[in-house]
Amino acid sequence: MIVGVNGGGKTTSLGKLANRLKREGAKILLAAGDTFRAAASDQLEIWAERTGCEIVVAEKEKAKASSVISQAVKRGKEEGFDIVLCDTSGRLHTNYSLMEELVACKKVVSKIVNGAPNEILLVLDGTTGLNMLPQAREFNEVVGVTGLILTKLDGSARGGCVVSVVDELGIPVKFVGVGEGVDDLQPFNAEEFVNAIFP
Numbered sequence: 686m687i688v689g690v691n692g693g694g695k696t697t698s699l700g701k702l703a704n705r706l707k708r709e710g711a712k713i714l715l716a717a718g719d720t721f722r723a724a725a726s727d728q729l730e731i732w733a734e735r736t737g738c739e740i741v742v743a744e745k746e747k748a749k750a751s752s753v754i755s756q757a758v759k760r761g762k763e764e765g766f767d768i769v770l771c772d773t774s775g776r777l778h779t780n781y782s783l784m785e786e787l788v789a790c791k792k793v794v795s796k797i798v799n800g801a802p803n804e805i806l807l808v809l810d811g812t813t814g815l816n817m818l819p820q821a822r823e824f825n826e827v828v829g830v831t832g833l834i835l836t837k838l839d840g841s842a843r844g845g846c847v848v849s850v851v852d853e854l855g856i857p858v859k860f861v862g863v864g865e866g867v868d869d870l871q872p873f874n875a876e877e878f879v880n881a882i883f884p
Contacts, residue, residue, distance in 0.1 A: 686771045686787075686791065686805045687771065687772055687808060688773050688806070688808070688824055689807055690777055690778060690810075690820055691777070692775060692810070693775065693808045693810040693813075694862055695775060696732070696772055698806075698862055699732070699772050700732025700733075701868070701869060701870035702770060703732065703736045704735070704736040704870075705870060706768055711767040712766045713738040714738065714739050714740070714741065714764075714766040714768070714769045715732070716740075716757030716769055716770065717729045717740060717742040717743065718771045718772045718790060719774045719775070720747070720749065720774065741753060749789075751789040751790045751792075751793045754773075754790050754794060755793040755794075757769050758793070758801070762797060762798060774786075778820045778823035779823070785827075787828050791805070791828050805828050806832045806833070807820075807833050807834070809821065809834070809836070810837050811862075812837050815846055815849075817847060817849070818853065821854055825856065830854075832856060832857055832860075833859060834862065834870070835873070837862060838861050838863050843881060844861075858873040860872060
């Protein structure tokens with residue numbers, strides 16, 4: 686599952702991650718679980734096309750995210766997909782009811798595949814600054830974040846505040862987004878990151 690606040694780059698990161706995993710030989714299914722933002726499903730369908738991955742989208746308007754994700758994980762299990770990447774709606778970490786929706790999404794996945802979701806990746810916008818820490822705290826408390834994707838590092842943002850997130854919560858940075866291209870999601874390299882912050 687990919688989680689985070691609005692506009693952080695979740696859908697784009699998911700598309701880039703799908704591309705990376707598919708190139709490594711995995712059979713990928715995408716789940717358009719962002720049922721709130723009108724263009725999110727269309728955006729993910731474009732990523733599915735670009736990466737040659739299959740996708741599950743809501744069959745009707747106003748579908749629940751947990752329903753779409755449940756359908757995708759069932760299909761993934763039945764049809765032998767290696768990985769199901771689940772997009773979710775952006776939400777403010779301070780909005781209780783929206784955070785509870787994430788709990789519902791996590792529960793439906795674990796009912797279908799024991800021990801899943803295997804990863805819950807929190808997307809953090811590198812331009813956010815100190816607000817990264819409260820975001821990470823809340824998402825981690827609610828769903829148990831397993832890794833971070835730091836985005837929007839292609840501009841002047843350096844994302845140095847992520848150090849406080851890793852230090853306090855012990856959640857590793859797994860990937861960094863360095864552009865809009867399909868290949869612009871790179872595995873996190875601590876040495877390169879520090880050198881970019883302190884040139």
